[in-house]
Each structure stands twice: as C-alpha cells, then as structure tokens.
Amino acid sequence: MEKRECPVGVFDSGLGGISVLRELVALMPQENYIFYGDSRHAPYGTKTLREVQRLTLADAEYLMDQGVKALVVACNTATSAAIRILRERYSDIPVIGIEPALKPAVLVRAHPRVLVMATPMTLREEKFRKLMKRFEERAEIISLPCPGLVEFVERGELSGERLEDFLREIFAEHGKTADCVVLGCTHYPFVKEAIQKVLGDQALIFDGGAGTARETKRRLKECGLLNPSERRGTVLLQNSLHTAEMEERARLLLEAGTFQT
Ligand code: DGL
Numbered sequence: 001m002e003k004r005e006c007p008v009g010v011f012d013s014g015l016g017g018i019s020v021l022r023e024l025v026a027l028m029p030q031e032n033y034i035f036y037g038d039s040r041h042a043p044y045g046t047k048t049l050r051e052v053q054r055l056t057l058a059d060a061e062y063l064m065d066q067g068v069k070a071l072v073v074a075c076n077t078a079t080s081a082a083i084r085i086l087r088e089r090y091s092d093i094p095v096i097g098i099e100p101a102l103k104p105a106v107l108v109r110a111h112p113r114v115l116v117m118a119t120p121m122t123l124r125e126e127k128f129r130k131l132m133k134r135f136e137e138r139a140e141i142i143s144l145p146c147p148g149l150v151e152f153v154e155r156g157e158l159s160g161e162r163l164e165d166f167l168r169e170i171f172a173e174h175g176k177t178a179d180c181v182v183l184g185c186t187h188y189p190f191v192k193e194a195i196q197k198v199l200g201d202q203a204l205i206f207d208g209g210a211g212t213a214r215e216t217k218r219r220l221k222e223c224g225l226l227n228p229s230e231r232r233g234t235v236l237l238q239n240s241l242h243t244a245e246m247e248e249r250a251r252l253l254l255e256a257g258t259f260q261t
Contacts, residue, residue: 001067004227007032007236008216009068011059014042014154015239015246016187017074018253020098023213024072025235025254028226032233035074036063037250040240043150045077045119045185052121056082060090069225070094072216076118076184076208080125094219100184101208102131106139108180108204113140115174117195118184120145128184142174146185153187156249156259159194167191167198175199183207190253 008028010021014037021035038044038059044052056078060071070093071086073079079097087095100122105114122128123143132141149170152163171178181203183189189207196205220226227233237250252259 003069004225005032005229006067006069007034007234008070008072008220009034009036009060009063009066010072010074011036011038011063011078012075012186013037013044013055013077014039014150014187015250015253016150016153016185016190018250019186019189019207019257020072020074020209020212021235021254022257023209024216027210027213028217028220029232030229031227032235034063034066034068034236034238035250035254037237037239037246039154039246042154043119043147044075044081045121045150046147047121049081049121049125052077052081053085057085057089060086064090068093070096070216070220072212073097074186074212076100076122076186080122080127083127094216094223094225096212096216096219098186098208098212099127099131100182101206101211102135102141102182105180105182105204105206106135106141111139112179113142113174113177114180114182115142115144115178116182116184117144117146117149117170117188119150120147122184142178144170144174146170146188149191150185150187153190158190158258163191163194164198167194171198175203178203180204180206190258
C-alpha cells in the first residue's frame, strides 16, 4: 500500500477520543482511520504518571503494528504524560497530541473567568501548567479536576439525574460565575448537553477536537501524507475490551455523537 493511503491511528484511554475522531472524519473524510480505545484500563487520569506512560506506549505500538502513517493522541491525559516520549520513539511519522482549548476561551471577552475541566493528571502535569502560564494574565483560569466523569461516558450514561447531580457538585463553587468552560478531556464533549444544562446558557463551552483535527491535517499536508483519494475512507473501531457492547457504543458515538438514536 502506498504510504499516503495508510490509515491514521487515533487512540484514547477509552471511548472519549471518538469526539476527536468525529472531527477528523468531518475534516478529512477521504482518510482511512483506525481508532483504538483502551477501555479496559480507563480511566487513565487517576493513575500514576509511570502507569499512564506505559499504557500510552502500548496503545501507540498496537496501532503502529497495523501500519498507521500518523498517530493522533486523542487523550489530553496521555498527551500530557507521554507526548514527548512518543515523538522521540516515532520520530519518522507525525505524532499529534491534544491540549485543553484555552486560547479561544480566554478571548471571549476582556479578562474572562475560565473553568478548565480535565482529569487530575492533565491539570497536574507540566504541559498544562505551562499552557496556563501563557494565558494567566488575560484571564482568571480555574482548574477543575473531575475524577469520575470519564466513567459516566464509558458506561454509556450521557444524561439523567445522576449525571446532573454529579455535575452540580463539580460546579458548586465556581459554576455560577464562569464565562466559559474548557472541556480538557476528550470524553467530556459527549456530556456537553448535561454540562450546559447545569451551568445555564450564559457559559460558553470549548473543546479541542476541531483544533486537533486541523493540526493533524496541517501536519499530514506538510509531510506529503494526505490521502489523495476522492472516495470516502474507512473507519475501523477497536477496543481493548473486545466486547460487542463496546463496539456498539463506539459505533453509536461515532455516527450519532450519543447513544440515543
Ligand atoms: N479522554 C481522556 C482525556 O482526554 C480521559 C482520560 C482518562 O481516561 O481518565 O484526558
């Protein structure tokens, strides 16, 4: 197979990265994709740094063994823990990571109040601290670790009382005064409606999926790796749990962005 026709490998700790995959497919429908979700080990965000680095390298290797031409780390946690190691190890292909979409959020008005929802690891690691430093003079940035929220998405609970109660607790202190919220974990766009409902319409919500897709396109183009085909490409969904239920959830998220069809 010609290199340009090889698939783009996309991975996450579980189903969340499908929110990025949807943006990739929308922007570059002619590409072939393999998505790997490591739901067996989700969540990553509450594990140790070393454990997440080990799991992330295993995810990447699983995709590399299938001949991918680029790697998209569709997980903020894995990106903050291991992007540097991945880029060193796979220096001959584009390796694209994701980070919380702080930039568009701080521009919504003069000195806005920005809540960044993410896993404890993402918010703790150096990568985010550097990002925050870049923007701290232009906004009041509040880190909101959300352990437990990834699990709602993994078990297919994208709406309902239990989720709303959980979110109300998370937003108890800062929710009312926030101008915007950054979804710094790729699972969270799938519960965006519930987040908006709990916060109210005044809060603008941002996520990094579309920006990551644009960056992936830019890198593929730069490396002469864009698929020249005019036909729609294929999307292969893989999950470390290997169950029919997980396959079905992944398919529904990809096609509909939700489980209610
Ligand atoms: N989707 C991952 C992220 O973007 C979730 C991490 C986790 O598994 O805790 O951070």
